[in-house]
Amino acid sequence: INMPLAMLGTEWVWTEVFTKDFNLSATELGEFFSGPAFLPWHWMGNLDQWGGPLPAHWIQRGRQLQHQFLRRAREYGMKPVLPAFAGFVPPALQQAFPNASIHRASGWNGMASTHYLAASDPLFSQIGEAFLKRLCAEFGCGERMFSADLYNELIPPSSDTAYLQATTASVYEVLQKVAGEGTIWVVQGWMLHADPSFWQPPQIQAFLNGPPEGGIVMLDLYAEVSPMWKPTQGMYSHPWIFSTIFNFGGRSGLYGRLEQLVRGIDAALEANASIGRSLHGLGAAPEAIETDPIMYDLLFEQVWSSPATSNLTDWVGLWAARRYTSWGETVPAAAVEAWQLLRAGPYACERSQEGPVGSLIAARPAFTPVFGSSPTDLYYDPKLVLRAWELLLTLPGESPLITKTTYVHDVADIGVQALTNLALARHAEAVTAYASKDLTAFRLAGEHFLAIVNDTDTLASTQEGRLLGQWIKSARLCAASGAEDAAVPRLPEANLYEVNAKLLITLWAYKNSTLHEYSYRLWGGLIGSFYYQRWQQWFSAVAAALESGRAFQEAAFES
Known part of the structure; x- marks a missing residue:
């Protein structure tokens, strides 16, 4: 990795800019910054204030961490990509500058629309330059690489090509004026995938043509599934990077596209040789x-492989050996066989979905649980995962493998997936029993389902990285220490971090938002309390409806 995104310290720079250069108050900025768990969406203009207010200690901590991160990244020869002004501003700026061209963004997932300053307004360049000057003075900008996403899952106010080109030209002009010649603007190409009806060829070309040649680099963010380089003929000769998204929301579950990834990289390399040579690298986002x-291992190995890895059977065998053995050791055949089964199962996804199959354990209870872009039906035979788990579990007790951290991790990981798949089958039995008005069968299916949920909680709890308590503890420890006891975090700040940590992995947004469970985790403590109790209440309520001979009111239960 030689081009990491470096967004830490962004809020510190904005605090300096808006309070010292544009006379906004800390209170007004409190209505702008989101809570710490939601800052990535705040940076992209999707939301303001949600999960806030952002503590002053967090802002100072981000400044300190950015210095540490950049120092180490530069020691390794990396070229960090720093934040830049994308136009999103605090609501209070409208009162401070009543004549400024400030508008509401198109809105995102039901959250309150954010405010953006038109790039054509002279104030845009003033704010953009002030931000970059303070950023560069504090952290250095010698790499001259910047990130600014204007339209991440947001629709531009106009599809006029002249407007789009002028907008990106203005953004780049600010970057170049402060950072100098050779400045590179790095843009996420997710918008092209998310809103294809808006981003037609004329609009894409206009967006790309604002900066000078070589001034913009597009991340083909989801290229292993939805390659944007194809309809854009290699991003119309502008530099681009084949990027991947192997995880959405941090959701738990085995998922990957080994074959599709290799095919996609091969196709990109082959096309690049004939349509412009504008492919500049591989990446993960x-x-x-x-x-x-396994997905990251395969991806980054392709940097050194041309053409891409062709024999995945051999490669997966070598992967298992690297994962479980040291030099001179022999990997057990059962471990290799287990990974070959997983290669043919959860790591052979070809259909359209974002992340693993949705776990019914983590779903809001329903006859037909919904997970947005993650279907709950399996695209592979669940016996493949069950057999892989069995193979790893039946290794002899004297095998050196059973003491390996990677082995213990994988036994838990694969086991959680196997149990999740069993829960899917028991849920289907419950649905069938309800449709047949068979109370006895429904109760039996419910007992089995809840027993699986409990077993999953027990298995997940064997891994420190799968514990809800560790998640909450880590969040609370981010708080500043109290003056009376340096080891004890200040309570209000620690409580805010805990709320953020819990909110992210459960509701995410407000109660009826479609974002609920977007970031679910199959973790010990979370499964056994929150998920188990929801399903227990649901099975009890449905059984009561069956027993009374009335239809179950699912909408009433949900509310």
Whole structure:
């Protein structure tokens, strides 16, 4: 990795800019910054204030961490991509500058629309330059690489090509004026995938043509599934990077596209040789990094492989050996076989879905649970996962493998997926029993389902990285220490971080938002309390309806 995104410290720079250069108050900024768990969406203009107010200690902490991160990244020869002004501003700026061209963004997932300053307004360049000057003075900008996403899941106010080109030209002009010649603006191409009806070829070309040649680099963010380089003929000769999203929302579950990834990279390399040579690298842009390590191993190995890896059977065998053994050791055949089964199962996804199959354990209870872009039906034979788990579990007790951290992790990971798949089958039995008005069968299916939920909680709890308590503890420890006891975090700040940590992995947004469970986790403590209790209440309520001979009112239960 040589081009990491470096967004830490952004709020510190904005605090300096808006309070010292544009006379806004800390209170007014409190209505702008989101809580810490939601800052990535705040940076992209999707939301303001949600999960806030952002504590002053967090802002100072981000400044300190950014210095540490950049120092180490630069020591390794990396070129960090720093934040820049994308036009999103605090609501209070409208009162401070009543003649400024400030508008509401198109809105995102039911959250309150954010405010943006038109790039054609002279105030845009003033704010953009002030931000970059303070950023560069504090952290250095020698790499001259910046990130600013104007339209991440937001629709531009106009599809006029002249407007789009002028907007991106204005953004780049600010970057170049402060950072100098050779400045590169890095843009996420997710918008092209998310809103294809808006981003037609003329609009894409206009957006790309605002900066000078070579001034913009597009991340083909989901290229392993929805490659935007194809309809854009290699991004119309502008530099682009084949990027991947192996995880959405941090959701738990085994998921990957080994074959599709290799085919996609091969196709991109082949096309690049004939349509402009504008492919500049490979990358990963996951929303979490705790899942599916096999996918990252395969991806980054392709940097050194041309053409891409062709024999995945051999490669997976080598992967198992690397994962479980040291030099000179022999990997057990059962471990290799287990991973070959997983390659043919959860790591062979070809259909359209974002992330793993939705776990019914984590779903809001219903006859037909809904998970947005993650279907709940399996695209593979669940016996493949069950057999892989069995193979790893039946290794002899004297095998050196059973003491390996990677082995213990994988036994838990694969086991949780196997149990999740069993829960899916028991839920289907419950639905059938309800349709047949068979109370005895429904209760039996419910007992089995809840027993699986409990077993999943027990298994997940064997891993420190799968514990709700650790998640909450880590969040609370981010708080500043109280003056009376340096080891004890200040209570209000620690409580806010705990609320953020819990909110992210449960409701995410407000109660009736479609974002609920977007970031669910199959973790010990969360499964056994929150998920178990929801399903227990649901099975009891449905059984009571069956017993009384009335229809179950699902909408009433949900409310």
